[in-house]
């Protein structure tokens with residue numbers, strides 16, 4: 001399977017929130033926590049946010065369920 005590193009940035013302010021290793025094609029629906037290389041996001045009340053307040057996903061036990069419209073992938 002194809003393996004690629006992504007920088008996940010806040011679409012509102014451009015802050016680098018996650019560095020993530022993704023396998024295969026398709027949209028980023030889930031970020032599995034054991035594949036997150038760097039995490040600058042804020043976890044609060046079950047949400048995963050940027051410091052600017054933009055909610056980028058929902059915090060689950062082993063993954064972040066992403067709101068794909070809230071982030072920019074590079």
Ligand SMILES: [Zn+2]
Pocket residue numbers: 010011012013014015050051052053054
């Ligand atoms: Zn932001």
